Amino acid sequence: MRRDDVLSAVLCLAVGLVLLAAGSYMRHGTPVQWFVGPLLLACLGVAVRRTRPLLALGLGVVAFVADVAMGPSLGTVLIVTDNLYAAVRYGPRPLGRWMLGITSVIAVVGGAAAGFIARDLALFAVALVQAGLVGVTPVITALVIRQHEDQAVSERIRAEQVARLAELDRKTAVQAERARMARELHDMIANHFSAIAIQSTAVLSRRDLDPAVVRQVLESVRENSVQGMAEMRSMIGLLRQEGEEAEAVRLRVAEADRLAERAREAGLDVRLRVDGEARELPAAVDLAGYRIVQESLTNALKHGGRTAEAVIGYRPEEVVLTVDNPVDGTGPGLPGAGAGLIGMRERAALVGGRVDAGPHGGGWRVRAVLPTLTAPPGPPGPAVPPSVDATASPSREENP
Structure with a gap:
């Protein structure tokens, strides 16, 4: 009682x-x-x-x-x-x-x-x-x-259920933002650091280089360092902004020639070709395409041979990016964490496109198809495409 x-x-x-x-x-x-x-x-x-x-x-x-x-x-x-x-x-x-x-x-x-x-x-x-x-x-x-x-x-x-759903939405948003930041930091830094690592390794492994070549390599190393720091500052500035999100630096597919020139300075012979008439692309598609080309060239520089061919195809409703490079085992073979291909797939999926990567004709091909019309973004693709056989090319790895 x-x-x-x-x-x-x-x-x-x-x-x-x-x-x-x-x-x-x-x-x-x-x-x-x-x-x-x-x-x-x-x-x-x-x-x-x-x-x-x-x-x-x-x-x-x-x-x-x-x-x-x-x-x-x-x-x-x-x-x-x-x-x-x-x-x-x-x-x-x-x-x-x-x-x-x-x-x-x-x-x-x-x-x-x-x-x-x-x-x-x-x-x-x-x-x-x-x-x-x-x-x-x-x-x-x-x-x-x-x-x-x-x-x-x-x-x-x-x-209570609404509060739990709101908390789940918040956690999902935080995870999505962390993934986006990870992609940006990876794509900004990996390219420059890979070039620095490859060039410094070449200088250290060759004792017969004349001072002029050494100076040229060091100048390239310094340029990559300065560009990496500049892009990092841009990213930090973007993260510190308040209010609506804004682009710190607008990166465009049309500026892929800069990526090709940077890869050439690092020792990769890049042949860049543009099919169709270049035009203005949506900002999200421009950024995704630029980063995919950058990642593909970095991957070729780290794990491929001495050459690479990049093709930018402008079609009425999409842009197709293709990067081919041989896999001959002569690349430096820097270790990777497997995040490169995942990041490319996520970027393409966010704008409603897709990325296929794998062995092709005795080499390695990355092909991205990005729609240029307004389309609902799809979910990120799987980490490794079903069509890729990881054992097909032992010397080939995804870059970190």
Whole structure:
């Protein structure tokens, strides 16, 4: 039993005894002391109203029947209404519907019986109202309150679900932003660092180079370092911006000749060809295409041979980028983490395009098809295309 329910039962008993002392009962020759028994039963039902609601209902029914048989008394009847209310409020859910039907039938039948026996229509109305107040009203009140509680619980659960979905959306957005930043940092730095690593390795491995060649290589190393630092500063500036996202540097597919020239300085013979008429591309497509060409040339420089062929094809509704290079095992073979091909696929998927990479004609081919019309972006492609056999070219790896 709950402490507050026990205190309520004691208070109800005290009020009931005061009402009995005041004569609030029907006098049919029954000693007033007899009314204390039903009153005690009803008050005991109050004490267990929340812990044992069905017991409270049983005690209330017995107390009501006994009290009506003797009188009835006002105090017991009022306390029995709390027993009915507690049974519906805290008891099993189906009990409420049954109690509503039972009390409604009892009210109508009891009122009709009283009116029929007394042959008085006014008495029928009075008995019907009284039976309704004693039986139907507490049941309806408990049903309404319980329904409101259920609605509150449902709203709380719905709010928690919305909060969880919002948290999942936030985490997804954070992960997507981290992936985007990783792609940008990778594509900005890997190209320059790869060229620096390859050129410095060549200088260290050759002791017969004349000072002019060494100076030329060091100048290329310095240029790659400066360009890498400049692009890093641009990225940092973009990340520090507030408000709407803006492009720090607009990179274009039409500027692929700069990538080819940089690759030539690093020792890769690049033949660049443009098919079709060059035109303005959407910013997202320009950036994706530029980075894909950059990544492909870096990959060829690290793992391919000494030559590479890049073709930029402008078509009415798309731009096709193709980079071919032989795989002859003469490349430096720098270690890779496998993120290059993943990044290219993600970039293409974000603009609704696709990237195919794998062995082709004794070499390696990267082919990207990027739509130039507005199209809904698709999900990122798999990390490794099904058509690529990792064992087909042992000397070929994805760049970091």
